[in-house]
Amino acid sequence: MKIGIFGGSFDPVHLGHIMTARSVSKELGLDKLFMVVAANPPHKDNTGRLPGCMRYRMLDAAVKNEELIFPSDVELKREGKSYTVDTVTFYKNQYRGAEIFLIVGGDMLENFPLWREPKLILEKAKLAAVTRPDASRDMRAIADDIEKRFGGKVLLSEFTGPEISSTEIRNRMKDAIPVDTMVAKPTELYMYENALYMPPELIEIRNSLSARLRRKRLNHTMMTVCEAIKLAYHYGVDTRKARLAALLHDCVKLPNKELLDFCTNNHQEISDEEKANPYLIHARLGAIFASEEFGVKDEEVLQAIRYHTIGHVGMSMLDKIVYVADKIECTRDYEGVDDIRRMAYNDINRAMLLAMKHSADYTVASGKTINPYTESVMSYLENEIKNTTEV
Numbered sequence: 001m002k003i004g005i006f007g008g009s010f011d012p013v014h015l016g017h018i019m020t021a022r023s024v025s026k027e028l029g030l031d032k033l034f035m036v037v038a039a040n041p042p043h044k045d046n047t048g049r050l051p052g053c054m055r056y057r058m059l060d061a062a063v064k065n066e067e068l069i070f071p072s073d074v075e076l077k078r079e080g081k082s083y084t085v086d087t088v089t090f091y092k093n094q095y096r097g098a099e100i101f102l103i104v105g106g107d108m109l110e111n112f113p114l115w116r117e118p119k120l121i122l123e124k125a126k127l128a129a130v131t132r133p134d135a136s137r138d139m140r141a142i143a144d145d146i147e148k149r150f151g152g153k154v155l156l157s158e159f160t161g162p163e164i165s166s167t168e169i170r171n172r173m174k175d176a177i178p179v180d181t182m183v184a185k186p187t188e189l190y191m192y193e194n195a196l197y198m199p200p201e202l203i204e205i206r207n208s209l210s211a212r213l214r215r216k217r218l219n220h221t222m223m224t225v226c227e228a229i230k231l232a233y234h235y236g237v238d239t240r241k242a243r244l245a246a247l248l249h250d251c252v253k254l255p256n257k258e259l260l261d262f263c264t265n266n267h268q269e270i271s272d273e274e275k276a277n278p279y280l281i282h283a284r285l286g287a288i289f290a291s292e293e294f295g296v297k298d299e300e301v302l303q304a305i306r307y308h309t310i311g312h313v314g315m316s317m318l319d320k321i322v323y324v325a326d327k328i329e330c331t332r333d334y335e336g337v338d339d340i341r342r343m344a345y346n347d348i349n350r351a352m353l354l355a356m357k358h359s360a361d362y363t364v365a366s367g368k369t370i371n372p373y374t375e376s377v378m379s380y381l382e383n384e385i386k387n388t389t390e391v
């Protein structure tokens with residue numbers, strides 16, 4: 001049996017890691033490859049690192065459908081500082097008689113002599129260093145030197161896949177830039193669900209929403225954030241504003257009775273339309289809360305929250321993005337949603353019109369009449385479509 005060990009902080013795990021794992025498994029003919037989440041690497045500063053359990057969960061989600069690749073928390077469970085030699089020994093004992101391969105990045109090879117017990121590692125495992133074809137250093141010379149000093153075998157494996165870095169992903173999450181081309185889908189969703197790597201003030205808002213909203217609603221909110229950032233980025237709209245508006249768009253999405261009671265208790269007027277459809281209140285009330293409770297003063301953001309259920313004539317791109325993101329985020333599952341999803345990245349006006357028509361059909365089917373204002377917004381969108389097509 002051939003067993004591979006591929007360690008890393010995986011903060012977060014990205015597609016470069018997964019592709020490396022696949023390519024090296026194939027090249028070495030591995031039967032199993034364990035991606036080991038580092039708990040407390042002795043040579044690295046741990047400040048700001050995400051807890052091991054979260055890094056493990058992202059990895060676990062990312063390799064769920066892989067045949068030969070498995071996540072490993074063996075170093076997380078170990079007491080005290082974690083050393084690679086202990087992990088190699090663990091797998092050597094676990095798979096007696098198996099050939100063990102320790103997979104490391106090319107840049108780590110140079111430091112290998114400084115690791116704890118390099119000789120013992122090489123007695124138990126072959127070292128496989130993954131290098132890039134354009135590496136300026138003579139990797140073979142470094143490998144030969146290690147073999148000469150400690151014995152054992154050092155293999156070099158070339159990796160030509162995409163160059164992705166966890167640092168860049170963390171920065172993108174902080175700056176509201178999409179990461180969907182860099183991480184596996186489940187990893188992306190986990191990061192948004194938990195507001196990972198986001199600025200502290202947004203994490204704070206997310207945490208206070210989690211105390212107020214039901215779990216399903218909170219998840220919908222975070223998935224709307226994910227979609228709104230992608231749409232805003234696609235259309236060149238301020239992604240931070242889209243993120244903030246999406247994060248707060250349902251901040252007072254409470255049961256109908258609570259919304260009505262809230263308005264009554266706070267002397268807020270309720271229109272006939274709102275009396276008939278109390279859920280409409282949460283949008284305008286959401287904008288008030290976003291401003292008063294969460295300190296949002298940006299009128300563009302507040303407007304996007306205010307109009308996310310009914311839209312309005314002359315709405316901004318940001319308003320449309322939040323509206324559409326809310327309707328197509330990945331947990332939404334209704335007939336026709338995929339058509340709107342496809343349209344969203346081609347023509348936001350058409351996507352929004354489709355979503356509005358869908359809601360209108362639903363209103364009619366449930367025996368209610370369509371709000372005349374909704375009709376004005378729909379004809380406004382039709383005009384916008386006509387104007388852009390004619391231009």
Ligand SMILES: [Fe+2]
Pocket residue numbers: 249250253282308309
């Ligand atoms: Fe809403």
Ligand SMILES: [Fe+2]
Pocket residue numbers: 220224249250326
């Ligand atoms: Fe929503």
